[in-house]
Amino acid sequence: MAKTTETLELSLLLEAIRGQYHYDFRGYSLASIKRRLGLARERFGCQTYSQLQDRVLHDATVFPELLGFLTVQVSELFRDPEYFRMIRELVVPHLKTYPSLKVWVAGCGAGEEVYSLAILFREEGLEERTLIYGTDINGEALKKAEAGIYDLDRIPLFTENHRKSGGKSSLSDYYTAAYGAAVFDKSLRKRTVFSDHSLVSDAVFAEVHLVSCRNVLIYFDRELQDRAIGLFKDSLSRKGFLGLGAKESLRFSRHADAFSDFSAGMRIYQKQGLA
Amino acid sequence: MREEVNEPGSALAPSRMPVEAIVVGASTGALEALAELLAPLPASFRLPILVVVHLSPDRKSILAELLDAKCNVDVREADDKEPIEPGTVYLAPPDYHLLVEPDKRLSLSSEEPVHYSRPSVDVLFETAAEAFGPRLIGVILTGANDDGARGLKAITSAGGIAIVQTPELAHVSTMPLAALKICPEAHTLSLEEMTAFLQEFSPPQ
Ligand SMILES: C[S@@+](CC[C@H](N)C(=O)[O-])C[C@H]1O[C@@H](n2cnc3c(N)ncnc32)[C@H](O)[C@@H]1O
Numbered sequence: 001m002a003k004t005t006e007t008l009e010l011s012l013l014l015e016a017i018r019g020q021y022h023y024d025f026r027g028y029s030l031a032s033i034k035r036r037l038g039l040a041r042e043r044f045g046c047q048t049y050s051q052l053q054d055r056v057l058h059d060a061t062v063f064p065e066l067l068g069f070l071t072v073q074v075s076e077l078f079r080d081p082e083y084f085r086m087i088r089e090l091v092v093p094h095l096k097t098y099p100s101l102k103v104w105v106a107g108c109g110a111g112e113e114v115y116s117l118a119i120l121f122r123e124e125g126l127e128e129r130t131l132i133y134g135t136d137i138n139g140e141a142l143k144k145a146e147a148g149i150y151d152l153d154r155i156p157l158f159t160e161n162h163r164k165s166g167g168k169s170s171l172s173d174y175y176t177a178a179y180g181a182a183v184f185d186k187s188l189r190k191r192t193v194f195s196d197h198s199l200v201s202d203a204v205f206a207e208v209h210l211v212s213c214r215n216v217l218i219y220f221d222r223e224l225q226d227r228a229i230g231l232f233k234d235s236l237s238r239k240g241f242l243g244l245g246a247k248e249s250l251r252f253s254r255h256a257d258a259f260s261d262f263s264a265g266m267r268i269y270q271k272q273g274l275a
Numbered sequence: 276m277r278e279e280v281n282e283p284g285s286a287l288a289p290s291r292m293p294v295e296a297i298v299v300g301a302s303t304g305a306l307e308a309l310a311e312l313l314a315p316l317p318a319s320f321r322l323p324i325l326v327v328v329h330l331s332p333d334r335k336s337i338l339a340e341l342l343d344a345k346c347n348v349d350v351r352e353a354d355d356k357e358p359i360e361p362g363t364v365y366l367a368p369p370d371y372h373l374l375v376e377p378d379k380r381l382s383l384s385s386e387e388p389v390h391y392s393r394p395s396v397d398v399l400f401e402t403a404a405e406a407f408g409p410r411l412i413g414v415i416l417t418g419a420n421d422d423g424a425r426g427l428k429a430i431t432s433a434g435g436i437a438i439v440q441t442p443e444l445a446h447v448s449t450m451p452l453a454a455l456k457i458c459p460e461a462h463t464l465s466l467e468e469m470t471a472f473l474q475e476f477s478p479p480q
Contacts, residue, residue: 032374072384
């Protein structure tokens with residue numbers, strides 16, 4: 001089929017999803033969105049994006065599953081342990097100087113990053129003064145985050161990651177194993193709020209001291225990345241911290257000047273004074 | 276041998292449209308093969324080279340550093356949304372797929388492994404074929420699985436050039452053989468011949 005026809009169908013499909021379900025994927029990295037929609041097309045037995053569009057518009061059960069294809073859900077507790085070690089060793093000493101703290105984990109998926117920070121903040125004695133917001137656009141993922149239950153076979157990796165992050169306790173202190181699942185301690189969620197929030201269309205909702213947004217921006221094109229980074233900039237307090245994924249940076253962002261490198265190797269930035 | 280080196284390049288180079296990028300996939304035995312392929316390229320080499328190597332997902336890879344030390348061209352791990360610079364070798368970071376966007380910037384993704392691999396050669400090759408069309412060379416080197424075969428086919432289907440390391444000369448021949456099975460029109464070359472072949476496509480400075 002002609003490439004232009006397919007490109008046209010793809011943009012019509014994204015338009016249909018936006019019109020009917022109010023999720024806007026038009027500014028996502030196209031190469032990845034195409035691949036994911038290609039997989040979805042196979043899954044729903046459709047020959048073309050137009051057929052998939054027909055299904056999405058007329059069968060209400062299709063979209064929730066399609067959303068699973070459109071949002072990548074890969075994560076781990078203490079993913080990239082070195083990042084969490086830098087938060088612990090370099091950022092926490094600054095955070096300790098504040099009487100109360102807010103943290104925003106944007107694109108928190110099923111909650112792995114939130115639980116990692118909740119455990120880290122408990123270990124560092126910051127838990128009582130901290131409120132953590134975990135936000136995402138995937139409702140299913142947010143439900144999982146709320147439940148705090150992960151497959152038991154992921155625990156060895158999580159444990160190893162936690163140890164490498166400089167963990168001061170044993171990860172097994174924070175969950176109970178039952179029926180092939182690890183159920184994380186409810187008390188970790190006492191000062192955590194999970195909610196639906198889109199970096200594409202929603203606004204800033206709180207002033208925070210640390211934003212951790214890892215492996216979300218890679219799915220956005222540069223314009224959308226700039227929108228999200230703008231939100232982080234507006235949300236952060238003076239001298240607040242922004243942590244990105246291992247391969248994400250502010251190098252190509254128009255907001256780069258508003259931040260300074262705090263731990264360049266680990267992609268942790270600090271918001272500048274006024275400006 | 277000599278003749279074969281010159282033939283494909285000079286036969287193709289003047290008549291066909293210019294090449295904008297090279298993509299390379301390798302697995303078992305990749306470090307030695309890549310070093311042999313890339314080290315002889317001169318600092319004046321102008322084409323960008325995007326590389327996927329299957330590595331353990333261990334987060335810190337020293338492959339880029341090792342190759343950079345051996346090569347005249349710059350070798351580094353790709354960053355998300357990085358514009359592609361000429362004469363630079365970009366390696367997919369461990370545990371991320373490397374993709375080429377329609378605007379020819381690089382992007383990364385941690386979506387599911389393909390052929391049990393993240394990064395996957397197919398993902399790079401297929402997105403690069405979309406972005407560069409006929410202005411692309413795809414190279415399959417040594418490896419023990421069949422990742423890259425579909426991607427190489429996507430490259431030739433888009434009018435690009437396919438090269439496969441001569442299976443008998445590869446450290447592990449599975450990947451070259453799988454590629455040739457799906458993509459029999461590919462040129463088979465030794466590493467030395469490939470280096471010469473690629474240089475014929477490098478635009479003059
Ligand atoms: C790969 S996960 C990252 C999980 C975790 N932060 C990590 O690094 O392991 C990407 C997440 O971004 C979410 N996401 C995608 N688009 C978003 C948007 N517009 N606003 C907020 N979250 C979004 C997805 O639903 C998914 O949960």
